[in-house]
Amino acid sequence: xxxxxxxxxxxxxxxxxxxxxxxxxxxxxxxxxxxxxxxxxxxxxxxxxxxxxxxxxxxxxxxxxxxxxxxxxxxxxxxxxxxxxxxxxxxxxxxxxxxxxxxxxxxxxxxxxxxxxxxxxxxxxxxxxxxxxxxxxxxxxxxxxxxxxxxxxxxxxxxxxxxxxxxxxxxxxxxxxxxxxxxxxxxxxxxxxxxxxxxxxxxxxxxxxxxxxxxxxxxxxxxxxxxxxxxxxxxxxxxxxxxxxxxxxxxxxxxxxxxxxxxxxxxxxxxxxxxxxxxx
Amino acid sequence: xxxxxxxxxxxxxxxxxxxxxxxxxxxxxxxxxxxxxxxxxxxxxxxxxxxxxxxxxxxxxxxxxxxxxxxxxxxxxxxxxxxxxxxxxxxxxxxxxxxxxxxxxxxxxxxxxxxxxxxxxxxxxxxxxxxxxxxxxxxxxxxxxxxxxxxxxxxxxxxxxxxxxxxxxxxxxxxxxxxxxxxxxxxxxxxxxxxxxxxxxxxxxxxxxxxxxxxxxxxxxxxxxxxxxxxxxxxxxxxxxxxxxxxxxxxxxxxxxxxxxxxxxxxxxxxxxxxxxxxxxxxxxxxxxxxxxxxxxxxxxxxxxxxxxxxxxxxxxxxxxxxxxxxxxxxxxxxxxxxxxxxxxxxxxxxxxxxxxxxxxxxxxxxxxxxxxxxxxxxxxxxxxxxxxxxxxxxxxxxxxxxxxxxxxxxxxxxxxxxxxxxxxxxxxxxxxxxxxxxxxxxxxxxxxxxxxxxxxxxxxxxx
Numbered sequence: 001x002x003x004x005x006x007x008x009x010x011x012x013x014x015x016x017x018x019x020x021x022x023x024x025x026x027x028x029x030x031x032x033x034x035x036x037x038x039x040x041x042x043x044x045x046x047x048x049x050x051x052x053x054x055x056x057x058x059x060x061x062x063x064x065x066x067x068x069x070x071x072x073x074x075x076x077x078x079x080x081x082x083x084x085x086x087x088x089x090x091x092x093x094x095x096x097x098x099x100x101x102x103x104x105x106x107x108x109x110x111x112x113x114x115x116x117x118x119x120x121x122x123x124x125x126x127x128x129x130x131x132x133x134x135x136x137x138x139x140x141x142x143x144x145x146x147x148x149x150x151x152x153x154x155x156x157x158x159x160x161x162x163x164x165x166x167x168x169x170x171x172x173x174x175x176x177x178x179x180x181x182x183x184x185x186x187x188x189x190x191x192x193x194x195x196x197x198x199x200x201x202x203x204x205x206x207x208x209x210x211x212x213x214x215x216x217x218x219x220x221x222x223x224x225x226x227x228x229x230x231x232x233x234x235x236x237x238x239x240x241x242x243x244x245x246x247x248x249x250x251x252x253x254x255x256x257x258x259x260x261x262x263x264x265x266x267x268x269x270x271x272x273x274x275x276x277x278x279x280x
Numbered sequence: 281x282x283x284x285x286x287x288x289x290x291x292x293x294x295x296x297x298x299x300x301x302x303x304x305x306x307x308x309x310x311x312x313x314x315x316x317x318x319x320x321x322x323x324x325x326x327x328x329x330x331x332x333x334x335x336x337x338x339x340x341x342x343x344x345x346x347x348x349x350x351x352x353x354x355x356x357x358x359x360x361x362x363x364x365x366x367x368x369x370x371x372x373x374x375x376x377x378x379x380x381x382x383x384x385x386x387x388x389x390x391x392x393x394x395x396x397x398x399x400x401x402x403x404x405x406x407x408x409x410x411x412x413x414x415x416x417x418x419x420x421x422x423x424x425x426x427x428x429x430x431x432x433x434x435x436x437x438x439x440x441x442x443x444x445x446x447x448x449x450x451x452x453x454x455x456x457x458x459x460x461x462x463x464x465x466x467x468x469x470x471x472x473x474x475x476x477x478x479x480x481x482x483x484x485x486x487x488x489x490x491x492x493x494x495x496x497x498x499x500x501x502x503x504x505x506x507x508x509x510x511x512x513x514x515x516x517x518x519x520x521x522x523x524x525x526x527x528x529x530x531x532x533x534x535x536x537x538x539x540x541x542x543x544x545x546x547x548x549x550x551x552x553x554x555x556x557x558x559x560x561x562x563x564x565x566x567x568x569x570x571x572x573x574x575x576x577x578x579x580x581x582x583x584x585x586x587x588x589x590x591x592x593x594x595x596x597x598x599x600x601x602x603x604x605x606x607x608x609x610x611x612x613x614x615x616x617x618x619x620x621x622x623x624x625x626x627x628x629x630x631x632x633x634x635x636x637x638x639x640x641x642x643x644x645x646x647x648x649x650x651x652x653x654x655x656x657x658x659x660x661x662x663x664x665x666x667x668x669x670x671x672x673x674x675x676x677x678x679x680x681x682x683x684x685x686x687x688x689x690x691x692x693x694x695x696x697x698x699x700x701x702x703x704x705x706x707x708x709x710x711x712x713x714x715x716x717x718x719x720x721x722x723x724x725x726x727x728x729x730x731x732x733x734x735x736x737x738x739x740x741x742x743x744x
Contacts, residue, residue, distance in 0.1 A: 023491070023496050023497065024496060027495070027496065037453055041547070041553070041554070042554075043546060043554060043555055043556075044453070044546070068554055069554075083453070084453040084489070084490050085490065086451065086453070086490035086491070086492060086496070087492070087495065087496065088495060088496070089492065089495055216538060216541050216542065216545075216546065217451070217452060217461075217541065219451045219452075219492055219495075219676065219678060220518050220519050220676045220677060220678060221461075221516075221517075221518065221519070221520075221537055221541070221676070222520070222535060222537045222538035222541050223519060223520035223522075223535035223537055223538055224534075224535070224538045226522075226529060227529070228529060233522055233524070233528070233529070235519060238519070238676075238677055238678060249529075252529050255530075255531060255629040256529060256531060258531070259531045259532075259556075259558070260556040263556035
């Protein structure tokens with residue numbers, strides 16, 4: 001059981017929680033994830049580590065409420081306990097030796113992109129962060145990104161905040177401006193990462209994408225998180241979650257990510273109805 | 281007066297047409313009378329070959345003699361001198377290729393039903409006894425066990441009985457390893473595994489769940505920072521294997537590990553569970569081991585029409601005899617001498633069928649095993665909505681990749697001494713599937729016990 005030290009609503013569908021987990025905090029690195037179970041009957045859900053504090057012994061997660069489990073998690077408050085909290089899992093994002101990097105985050109993926117940007121920044125790397133959201137209300141971590149980047153471009157789909165357009169527009173402009181990046185690191189919706197990769201491929205800029213497929217154990221047992229990388233089957237939990245972007249079969253990953261969509265919608269609806277009944 | 285019946289007493293079971301729709305245990309176990317009657321079939325022969333067939337050398341004729349006398353608790357005491365998990369082994373051991381294969385009664389007629397008797401004795405004890413196991417006095421030495429599957433539990437049990445302070449580290453949220461995520465409820469009820477684990481806890485074994493050794497902690501830290509004097513690695517089988525044929529990443533293709541984990545550990549067998557699982561009307565399972573039988577029978581119970589595809593013949597099926605018989609009775613179809621070539625999908629990326637080819641068996645090679653060879657122009661399609669790949673696993677890479685100096689085979693298995701389980705690192709032992717690749721519960725237990733003995737010797741010799 002791990003206690004929730006802090007809960008902060010970042011926007012109507014995204015919540016931040018700081019969790020007491022000293023053993024995990026001691027080892028956590030940007031790019032790694034944890035697996036949690038909200039309660040005794042909950043499913044195991046993987047969430048990328050958004051931040052960690054080794055001295056305090058805490059790990060921060062930021063999650064979007066998309067299904068029954070994240071809805072149930074969001075119903076917990078500061079002081080409550082999470083049934084199971086295990087990690088850190090997956091390989092850390094490789095940051096060593098990088099001098100100039102573009103970090104491209106989309107939506108709640110920015111929560112994962114942030115610790116990577118922060119670590120690169122602390123290593124003295126020049127970080128250009130490009131973060132995209134659907135609209136102004138969904139913007140998260142703006143201050144944090146500002147502090148961790150030498151340049152921050154904030155995009156919204158509808159132009160209600162920052163610049164109007166997609167992250168790929170901003171990335172293209174920066175590359176066209178003559179910025180030469182060692183690597184582009186992209187974290188966000190699959191479709192966004194797919195387009196980031198096809199853009200950077202035309203410029204020949206090495207690109208790393210952080211994948212977040214469906215998984216159960218997260219330790220290399222179930223094989224549910226497999227994806228095709230360079231024509232080979234890889235397991236995101238032990239081989240990733242970071243992979244060479246040009247090698248990833250995004251269309252397959254997009255298809256696989258939708259396996260349980262109908263099931264999740266129904267479960268979410270059932271749970272919401274339960275909560276509604278409780279309120280009554 | 282010995283019972284000279286040539287056949288063993290049948291064990292009562294749920295009728296196939298009823299049990300293939302529920303997840304309750306298939307077999308119901310002997311009654312007292314059936315057990316005593318079966319025990320009387322043992323001749324208590326001089327050579328006792330059965331003991332040699334048991335990987336943990338249970339004193340079989342000795343416990344059976346007690347059963348015949350109706351002294352079930354005495355029988356339990358004899359079994360637990362050698363085995364920490366009798367209720368489990370009585371259910372999942374392949375007795376027909378171990379103890380019962382060696383039984384003298386098997387020469388003319390059927391062997392004594394040793395497995396069923398072991399199960400009866402364990403269930404009798406677990407059902408009636410309120411006595412708790414007593415924690416022995418501590419000998420002041422700390423040991424760590426990685427993984428709470430059969431090898432880890434056996435190792436932990438033996439060390440705890442010798443007075444060691446044992447901590448078992450489990451990566452998942454529940455202890456039991458393959459006994460809880462893999463083997464289904466109808467073959468091994470979770471309550472039985474829990475009971476066996478509780479007994480270990482009573483002996484003083486600490487179980488730390490949600491700790492992934494290799495990630496949360498390393499073996500080096502266990503030894504240097506946490507003060508464990510010896511470590512046993514029983515991390516089990518790892519990544520599921522796939523065939524590397526087209527279509528394996530289509531929606532509706534599962535590894536047996538994932539399918540079984542969803543059904544068992546994540547409780548999808550419970551109709552009110554929130555665990556998502558695809559319930560295809562037609563399910564195809566590829567493989568012929570116990571895991572394939574388990575996956576097929578789970579899918580059947582979730583309402584599917586199930587076919588097992590296996591590239592050799594029925595004779596070569598590696599699964600336990602009883603599981604094959606039960607699967608057939610429950611209406612699982614078998615396609616022998618058949619090998620998948622490609623999984624086909626529909627326009628939305630869901631599985632729609634498998635293209636297979638027929639195989640023929642070669643003459644047995646030096647190892648005595650016949651090789652399946654494709655028969656030309658024999659391709660045919662099997663309609664299916666879900667494919668469960670059950671063709672084995674390769675060892676988990678986490679510990680290997682974070683433990684300096686731990687030597688492994690080229691295929692990833694940890695290199696360990698056959699009799700002691702000692703790895704290339706001093707004080708670090710290993711056993712079970714992490715060493716051998718996918719094998720049986722009892723072999724893993726045997727390895728755990730052997731390592732426990734070696735760890736005891738190692739720690740004592742250090743003190744001298």
